[in-house]
Amino acid sequence: MTKNIIEAMNINKIFNLGMENELHILKDMNLEIDRGSFIAIVGPSGSGKTTLLDILGCLLKPTSGEVLIDGVITNELNDNELAHIRRDKIGFVFQQYNLISSQTALENVELPMRIAGVHRKDSRRRAEKLLRTVGLGERMYHRPPHLSGGEQQRVAIARSLANRPRIIMGDEPTGNLDSKTGKDILDLLKRLNKEENYTIIVVTHDLRIKKYAKRIINLRDGRII
Amino acid sequence: MLDLAYKNIMRQRTRTILTALGILIGIGAIVALGSIAEGIDTMVQSGLELTAGKITVMEKDAGFFGVMGELTDEDMEVIEGIGGIREIVPMLFYMENMIPMQGPEWTAIGIDPSKGEYFIGENAEMEDGRMIEEGESGVVVLGYTIANRYNTEVGDFWTIKEDDFEIVGVIEKTDISDIDTSIIVDFDDLMDVTDSDTYQMIYVIPDDIKDTERIAENIEDASERLDAMTTKEMARQAGEIVDQIRIFTFAIGAIAALVGGLGVMNTMIMAVMERRREIGVMKAIGATNRMVLTQILTESALISLIGGIGGIILGVIGSFFVSSIFGGGQITAVVTPMLALTGLLFALLLGVVGGFYPARKASKLDPVEALRYE
Numbered sequence: 001m002t003k004n005i006i007e008a009m010n011i012n013k014i015f016n017l018g019m020e021n022e023l024h025i026l027k028d029m030n031l032e033i034d035r036g037s038f039i040a041i042v043g044p045s046g047s048g049k050t051t052l053l054d055i056l057g058c059l060l061k062p063t064s065g066e067v068l069i070d071g072v073i074t075n076e077l078n079d080n081e082l083a084h085i086r087r088d089k090i091g092f093v094f095q096q097y098n099l100i101s102s103q104t105a106l107e108n109v110e111l112p113m114r115i116a117g118v119h120r121k122d123s124r125r126r127a128e129k130l131l132r133t134v135g136l137g138e139r140m141y142h143r144p145p146h147l148s149g150g151e152q153q154r155v156a157i158a159r160s161l162a163n164r165p166r167i168i169m170g171d172e173p174t175g176n177l178d179s180k181t182g183k184d185i186l187d188l189l190k191r192l193n194k195e196e197n198y199t200i201i202v203v204t205h206d207l208r209i210k211k212y213a214k215r216i217i218n219l220r221d222g223r224i225i
Numbered sequence: 226m227l228d229l230a231y232k233n234i235m236r237q238r239t240r241t242i243l244t245a246l247g248i249l250i251g252i253g254a255i256v257a258l259g260s261i262a263e264g265i266d267t268m269v270q271s272g273l274e275l276t277a278g279k280i281t282v283m284e285k286d287a288g289f290f291g292v293m294g295e296l297t298d299e300d301m302e303v304i305e306g307i308g309g310i311r312e313i314v315p316m317l318f319y320m321e322n323m324i325p326m327q328g329p330e331w332t333a334i335g336i337d338p339s340k341g342e343y344f345i346g347e348n349a350e351m352e353d354g355r356m357i358e359e360g361e362s363g364v365v366v367l368g369y370t371i372a373n374r375y376n377t378e379v380g381d382f383w384t385i386k387e388d389d390f391e392i393v394g395v396i397e398k399t400d401i402s403d404i405d406t407s408i409i410v411d412f413d414d415l416m417d418v419t420d421s422d423t424y425q426m427i428y429v430i431p432d433d434i435k436d437t438e439r440i441a442e443n444i445e446d447a448s449e450r451l452d453a454m455t456t457k458e459m460a461r462q463a464g465e466i467v468d469q470i471r472i473f474t475f476a477i478g479a480i481a482a483l484v485g486g487l488g489v490m491n492t493m494i495m496a497v498m499e500r501r502r503e504i505g506v507m508k509a510i511g512a513t514n515r516m517v518l519t520q521i522l523t524e525s526a527l528i529s530l531i532g533g534i535g536g537i538i539l540g541v542i543g544s545f546f547v548s549s550i551f552g553g554g555q556i557t558a559v560v561t562p563m564l565a566l567t568g569l570l571f572a573l574l575l576g577v578v579g580g581f582y583p584a585r586k587a588s589k590l591d592p593v594e595a596l597r598y599e
């Protein structure tokens with residue numbers, strides 16, 4: 001087992017490469033993330049936080065450089081293999097929650113397990129357990145439109161844990177929540193980090209993050225400062 | 226993922242039902258029209274049973290369904306001159322009130338009573354009464370269907386042209402529509418009533434069944450006018466015609482169904498557009514391109530299958546109507562399992578083909594793009 005759950009070496013991301021509107025967003029970026037750490041990525045709007053997170057989350061390919069997830073070099077993997085990495089190693093939490101509105105909280109949490117081909121009975125039991133863990137034991141059969149923002153984000157966190165990934169990535173997970181609810185979500189992430197050793201990486205503007213994160217990565221003009 | 230597919234298509238219930246309806250109408254047309262072809266096939270096949278081991282002689286180019294041509298005693302003499310023949314059975318047909326597309330109201334068949342077995346078969350039993358006897362005049366025997374339809378029985382009279390004939394017997398149901406729907410009359414009687422000196426058909430029965438083909442050839446060699454067909458030859462010709470009818474009816478239905486297929490495509494394109502974000506989420510959390518493709522294809526196939534099953538039901542209902550409209554009761558349109566299966570498979574095909582483009586589009590969706598998109 002490698003020490004670093006994520007390693008990024010000489011990452012560059014250039015949008016519209018070779019065109020007039022070329023944008024060099026990430027510049028020669030190097031990054032090592034320890035297992036079980038709690039990382040916050042901060043920086044002004046447009047500094048490339050989401051882009052960096054998407055690359056670390058195998059949703060976006062860097063223009064150059066290498067990304068290792070749990071020791072696996074992801075550069076040469078095809079779409080299929082990248083999908084499997086996302087499915088098995090990474091849990092995503094989004095600012096807009098991105099739950100499937102036609103499905104109940106329980107079904108939403110089951111979804112990644114169904115994608116992974118987990119037996120229906122097992123996926124149901126685990127989804128129920130996860131929803132209880134995030135404090136939504138009483139809301140399992142509600143659909144997202146009938147849940148508050150904070151509750152929806154808890155469902156999203158439960159969903160991100162479904163396939164027992166090692167990393168949870170959140171792009172402004174508290175961005176749509178009021179201050180109190182945002183704090184609850186951060187507390188929940190902290191608890192998962194501490195008690196179950198999940199590696200947490202969040203992009204955030206939330207100033208309270210300093211109290212939660214072990215390490216803060218500050219982006220400016222495509223570089224870590 | 227079938228339950229997911231079902232849930233997804235039911236999110237837009239009305240749209241799904243309307244789309245399925247498009248398929249339903251097309252498959253309904255395939256099945257209903259196809260049932261006519263099957264009905265014609267059954268009728269023709271049962272007709273062929275009648276001619277097994279016989280040679281059917283008609284005037285050349287006399288149609289299968291159309292005008293039946295004219296044979297004379299001279300033609301009889303030509304045939305008599307050929308060796309190896311056991312029996313020659315001239316037959317006269319009289320069709321009452323012939324309506325194009327629907328056929329006649331009923332058909333009287335004139336045949337020498339002593340040779341009646343060659344038409345109705347040796348084992349035909351009487352439902353009631355008796356057969357016409359040799360030398361007997363002024364009597365008829367009815368097929369089962371015709372007796373029932375006109376609610377007549379032994380002792381009643383049947384009018385052909387101006388003359389009344391006493392009904393002396395009703396033949397038991399044979400399931401051969403040519404027999405069940407006919408009125409059997411003495412040959413000479415029917416010649417007199419219809420005032421004809423020609424007839425339409427001669428059955429030739431060979432001494433030895435192995436000589437059938439050879440005798441048929443001899444007859445054609447002996448006369449320019451005559452067309453001698455064995456059962457084999459008739460089966461081939463009839464098969465060709467029925468196949469053409471099958472293809473034709475399928476083509477009509479297929480065009481209707483194709484329009485339904487376009488509807489499926491349209492619906493799925495809309496569904497993929499509406500669910501862009503959701504598909505992006507699925508991919509972000511680990512669904513492969515192939516899974517997304519399968520998911521969308523399953524949905525479109527499901528819509529089509531629902532339409533297809535409805536179409537088969539509609540087709541079965543339609544086939545009853547068709548039976549009562551066409552063929553004057555001669556044709557019983559049937560939905561064979563094969564036909565139903567064809568309809569279902571065609572629906573499935575439309576679903577998969579129609580769903581392929583949107584499914585492919587969905588599978589290629591870039592999750593980052595889809596998630597950024599508000």
Ligand SMILES: Nc1ncnc2c1ncn2[C@@H]1O[C@H](COP(=O)(O)OP(=O)(O)OP(=O)(O)O)[C@@H](O)[C@H]1O
Nearest residue numbers: 015016023025043044045046047048049050051052
């Ligand atoms: N697909 C793309 N094509 C072109 N430019 C892009 C693309 N994606 C992102 N960008 C640009 O890259 C820059 C960084 O975007 P990114 O979303 O990473 O910023 P961010 O730090 O997350 O900002 P915010 O705090 O506002 O979310 C922006 O200027 C954005 O316009």
Ligand SMILES: [Mg+2]
Nearest residue numbers: 049050051171
């Ligand atoms: Mg961002």
